[in-house]
Amino acid sequence: xxxxxxxxxxxxxxxxxxxxxxxxxxxxxxxxxxxxxxxxxxxxxxxxxxxxxxxxxxxxxxxxxxxxxxxxxxxxxxxxxxxxxxxxxxxxxxxxxxxxxxxxxxxxxxxxxxxxxxxxxxxxxxxxxxxxxxxxxxxxxxxxxxxxxxxxxxxxxxxxxxxxxxxxxxxxxx
Numbered sequence: 770x771x772x773x774x775x776x777x778x779x780x781x782x783x784x785x786x787x788x789x790x791x792x793x794x795x796x797x798x799x800x801x802x803x804x805x806x807x808x809x810x811x812x813x814x815x816x817x818x819x820x821x822x823x824x825x826x827x828x829x830x831x832x833x834x835x836x837x838x839x840x841x842x843x844x845x846x847x848x849x850x851x852x853x854x855x856x857x858x859x860x861x862x863x864x865x866x867x868x869x870x871x872x873x874x875x876x877x878x879x880x881x882x883x884x885x886x887x888x889x890x891x892x893x894x895x896x897x898x899x900x901x902x903x904x905x906x907x908x909x910x911x912x913x914x915x916x917x918x919x920x921x922x923x924x925x926x927x928x929x930x931x932x933x934x935x936x937x938x939x940x941x942x943x
Contacts, residue, residue: 773841774848776807781833781852788857789884792830794891797898799836804902809840816902824931912937 780802784795796819803809810818818839822831830853837849871877896917904910916930 770841770844774844777837777840777845777848778852780807781837781849782856785853785855785857786860788853789888789891791888791892792828792833793895794888796832796895797891799832800898800902803836803840809836812902813905814839816899819899820903908937908942912942 784799784802787798788795800812800815804812804815815836818835819832822835823829825831833853834846834850837845837847839845841848868877900913904913912934916934919925919930919933920927
């Protein structure tokens with residue numbers, strides 16, 4: 770158990786420091802590590818934990834403590850949460866202080882503009898990983914596609930789309 774907790778701490782500390790552009794940007798690597806490298810769960814289990822985390826109120830990375838719980842119970846929750854949220858919070862505080870000192874510099878806008886496409890790419894990769902783990906058949910793939918189209922082309926509230934997806938799943942059509 771101790772070696773698993775140490776592995777969780779190392780993994781989520783690394784992910785914490787890589788979470789550039791928001792927490793969802795590390796989902797592909799998190800999924801790769803917990804599913805493909807460490808075999809702590811299947812891709813479907815990871816997708817289900819991610820869906821549960823997104824449905825619950827709170828931060829968008831509630832999947833982190835859920836992974837910890839799945840792997841090592843309460844100790845896993847504590848280790849993954851501290852390892853994921855601690856280091857990035859400390860670094861953010863330090864960088865924000867330094868960043869504010871250069872608020873009038875012209876290069877700051879250039880740096881910020883360069884971060885936008887990188888962040889968009891990381892978030893898109895996250896969506897692809899979760900879709901691949903979730904769309905196990907044609908019905909589920911169609912549900913994912915319809916939900917994605919609705920969310921990107923309308924102003925329908927995401928909870929309504931989530932409910933639609935849940936109904937499709939409960940009906941057995943997915």
